[in-house]
Amino acid sequence: MSSSLETSLDPPPGAGYFARVGVAELATELRAGRVSSRDLVETALGEAARWQPVLNAFVTIDETGARAAAEKADRELAAGVDRGPLHGLPIAVKDIIDVHGLPTTAGARHFAGHIASRDADCIRPLREAGAVILGKTTTHEFACGPTGDRSASGPTRNPYATGHMAGGSSSGSAAAVAAGIVGLALGTDTGGSVRIPAACCGVVGLKPTHGAVATTGVFPLAPSLDTVGPLARTAADCRLLWTVMTAGHRQPVAAPRIGWVPPDSIHPTAPEITSLARDLTKDLIIGEVTVPAVKELRAAYRTIQGSEAYAVHAERLATAPELYGDEVRDRLRTGGQARGWEYVRALELRDRVRGAVTDLLRQQDFLALPTIPLSPPTLDSRDETIGGEAVDVRAALLALTSPWSVLGLPAVTVPAGLVDGLPVGLQLVGPPGTEHRLLTVAEYLQNTSS
Numbered sequence: 001m002s003s004s005l006e007t008s009l010d011p012p013p014g015a016g017y018f019a020r021v022g023v024a025e026l027a028t029e030l031r032a033g034r035v036s037s038r039d040l041v042e043t044a045l046g047e048a049a050r051w052q053p054v055l056n057a058f059v060t061i062d063e064t065g066a067r068a069a070a071e072k073a074d075r076e077l078a079a080g081v082d083r084g085p086l087h088g089l090p091i092a093v094k095d096i097i098d099v100h101g102l103p104t105t106a107g108a109r110h111f112a113g114h115i116a117s118r119d120a121d122c123i124r125p126l127r128e129a130g131a132v133i134l135g136k137t138t139t140h141e142f143a144c145g146p147t148g149d150r151s152a153s154g155p156t157r158n159p160y161a162t163g164h165m166a167g168g169s170s171s172g173s174a175a176a177v178a179a180g181i182v183g184l185a186l187g188t189d190t191g192g193s194v195r196i197p198a199a200c201c202g203v204v205g206l207k208p209t210h211g212a213v214a215t216t217g218v219f220p221l222a223p224s225l226d227t228v229g230p231l232a233r234t235a236a237d238c239r240l241l242w243t244v245m246t247a248g249h250r251q252p253v254a255a256p257r258i259g260w261v262p263p264d265s266i267h268p269t270a271p272e273i274t275s276l277a278r279d280l281t282k283d284l285i286i287g288e289v290t291v292p293a294v295k296e297l298r299a300a301y302r303t304i305q306g307s308e309a310y311a312v313h314a315e316r317l318a319t320a321p322e323l324y325g326d327e328v329r330d331r332l333r334t335g336g337q338a339r340g341w342e343y344v345r346a347l348e349l350r351d352r353v354r355g356a357v358t359d360l361l362r363q364q365d366f367l368a369l370p371t372i373p374l375s376p377p378t379l380d381s382r383d384e385t386i387g388g389e390a391v392d393v394r395a396a397l398l399a400l401t402s403p404w405s406v407l408g409l410p411a412v413t414v415p416a417g418l419v420d421g422l423p424v425g426l427q428l429v430g431p432p433g434t435e436h437r438l439l440t441v442a443e444y445l446q447n448t449s450s
Contacts, residue, residue: 005272006418009202011233012159012178016047018090019180023237026183027085030077037070037077037088037132044090044134047181055157055179057172059095060103061135066090069132076130085240087130092176092185095136096143097228098217099123102133106219107141107151107169109323110316120217122186122228122245129244134182137172141328143188143221144309145169146196146397149379150325157379158200160422164376167197167397169221173231174201184241185231190221191301192372192401194229195413199371199425202415204238204442205231207401209432210408213245222308225301225405235414235442248436256441258428259289259364266294267399268386269373276417277370277426280445286364292356293349297403300346304406306335307343354407361431366441371413371425372397400427410435414442416449 198205
């Protein structure tokens with residue numbers, strides 16, 4: 001079957017206000033008095049109400065709290081108190097991240113009715129920056145899945161084609177940004193849970209260096225892999241949110257050298273996806289590179305993530321297994337079957353390969369490859385074909401993102417175009433601590449492709 005390829009990526013049909021205006025522009029409008037935070041919040045609430053029956057991007061929409069925070073932001077700005085570029089702007093937060101006074105359900109029946117008693121550590125900088133939390137976004141159950149279609153509150157749908165997956169596990173955050181309900185969102189990424197839905201929904205998503213952002217107050221999936229990352233429509237907006245999260249600053253990048261990782265060396269990849277992703281970086285690629293033991297890293301991810309996730313859930317699996325969805329329960333139990341020596345060897349592999357990849361990243365600044373090897377599958381699909389080869393959907397979605405998670409490296413996905421009307425993502429991977437540089441390159445690529 002032939003495919004239709006488009007290098008440009010407009011917002012999905014019917015996308016709301018925040019898909020058409022950038023964060024910096026909104027900040028300028030606020031300070032000029034041409035718009036108020038209350039205006040923006042009312043717009044976001046209206047977009048959320050319009051899109052929610054279609055996408056199921058939110059679990060909780062905090063109308064009262066968002067309006068109160070917007071009024072406070074307007075009063076402060078009027079009094080000359082300026083907390084920075086996010087002051088007064090609405091933002092959405094994945095529903096495994098605690099926000100004081102709001103439910104944290106983690107997409108699970110176990111946590112029905114649970115109300116967070118405090119903010120997660122990653123929320124505090126957003127509060128201090130004056131951001132307005134609109135609500136909590138849908139997540140795959142316990143963030144344990146890359147498809148985004150298994151949750152106690154139902155599946156999240158892709159704004160570009162609602163019969164298709166939004167990706168997981170930060171499905172609602174990606175869908176909310178893509179649909180223009182909000183301009184910014186927080187997600188979490190353990191093996192690809194920011195990057196996969198960002199790629200599926202045609203937005204920018206950053207997985208930071210492991211440990212760069214505190215995860216206290218974030219329900220864990222696999223603690224040695226878990227990270228908190230921003231999602232936004234553009235790399236420039238993503239960097240603004242990342243700067244607030246980390247009190248960082250922009251890092252210049254002069255003529256970056258990018259090594260292309262042939263994705264088929266890791267997992268079968270649709271040729272049209274490879275073509276779009278590589279074309280976006282063609283002017284910066286200095287050659288193809290081979291990542292040592294990359295397939296072994298995929299296996300190590302399954303062992304590490306599975307073992308640690310089982311440890312998190314062992315008591316719940318013993319006392320209330322019936323509250324899990326079948327797929328997540330089975331996946332957690334499979335993770336618990338890993339033997340101790342297998343977990344230790346996976347950690348040893350991680351340490352050994354990290355040094356080799358660090359050496360590789362001294363020869364080029366960044367690595368590039370597609371974010372996922374296939375177009376967003378239809379909801380509930382678990383088997384697809386790529387180039388005539390049958391693949392497991394969940395394994396495929398994680399294939400190109402999980403190796404970098406095992407190594408703790410930062411990675412960003414940026415939209416590369418459309419195949420048959422569905423988004424394609426390009427993934428850039430860098431050395432530890434290079435988040436701002438990655439986002440600078442991603443912004444350059446977005447600007448040159450538009």
